[in-house]
Amino acid sequence: MRIVLVGPPGAGKGTQAAYLAKNLSIPHISTGDLFRANISQGTELGKKAKAYMDAGDLVPDEVTIGMAEDRLDAPDAAGGFLLDGFPRNEFQARALDAYLAAHGIKLDGVLDLEVPEDEVVKRIAGRRVCRNDSAHVFHVEYKQPKAPGVCDECGGELYQRSDDAEDKVRNRLDVYHRETEPIIDYYKQQNLVVTISALGPVADVTKRAMDALQDRRED
Template sequence: MRIVLVGPPGAGKGTQAAFLAKNLSIPHISTGDLFRANISQGTELGKQAKSYMDAGNLVPDEVTIGMAEDRMAQPDAANGFLLDGFPRNVSQAKALDESLKAQGVALDAVLDLEVPEDEVVKRIAGRRICRNDSSHVFHVEYSKPKTEGVCDVCGGELYQRADDKEETVRKRLEVYHNETEPIIDHYKAQGLVVTISALGKVDEVTARAMAALGADQK
């Protein structure tokens, strides 16, 4: 099964992608992982991406597309994949269409995780991270520490990252609406979009997604 996962920041795409990929026995291909792998391995595309990133510029679509095409050509993706964070705009979506068409394959579905904007802001702006270990994550409403501002695990100080502040979250949502959301209409025209609510517990959303994709959950 070949799937594209879309949704606003804070929709839980990364979490759902990992569970769905495991349930469907396909690789989870995220843009972040592509960039890290290519840069760490020193590939030509990685070098190009790093030069743009070091200069504080956005990586051009053709570089991102090249990385995605290389990854989708790997043996473990022969029977399908789940794309997370790519395509990010209509130009990338059209390039993906052409790439898959050239291989004689096509997407099976575009899974759209729907979350109300106010909930997105609440989810992200409420996050608090431990200064000692960023894997220790709490939330002022959904996962409160026993003592306010103190990590339950190591006693470190909890803080709000700059990109989690409400003003920044709303700017990220604006970018999503302007750049990424239009790909949903692009794929709706192809009859590929399956929209589900991303509200509720993680396992509930996963079950909802698997049902929408017509797949059995392991």
């Protein structure tokens, strides 16, 4: 299957993408991974992206699109893929459509993970990360450490990252509503969108997603 995954920050896209890609036996292609790979490998696109990032500027759409198209040209994506974080706006969505049309293929579906805005703020603003290892993540409500402010894994101090502060989270949501949410309407015009609730246990959300995608496959 060829799928685009969309949803606001805090919807659990990364988590669901990993499970879905494994269940569907297709590569999970995330924008973050594309940037890291191109920069670490020193590709021309990576050098361009790094120059913009080092200057504190947004990476232009053309650079991101180039990275995505290069990745989609890889042999493991020939039988399908799951795109996470791309396309980020309508310009990128149109570019993806043009790429797919040129290769004689189409998207099978656009999976929209729906989460109420207050829940997004609660999820992200409540995160606490270990200063010793950022992979150790807790939550003031959903995953409390045994001792307040102390990492269960290594005893390190837990803190709130600056990007997780409520005002920063709401700003990220504003950017999502302004730039990315319009692609949902764009894809609805192509009858590609399936919307599911991203509330509840991870396994429940994954089952909803798989059921929704199975319905798309059978249409």
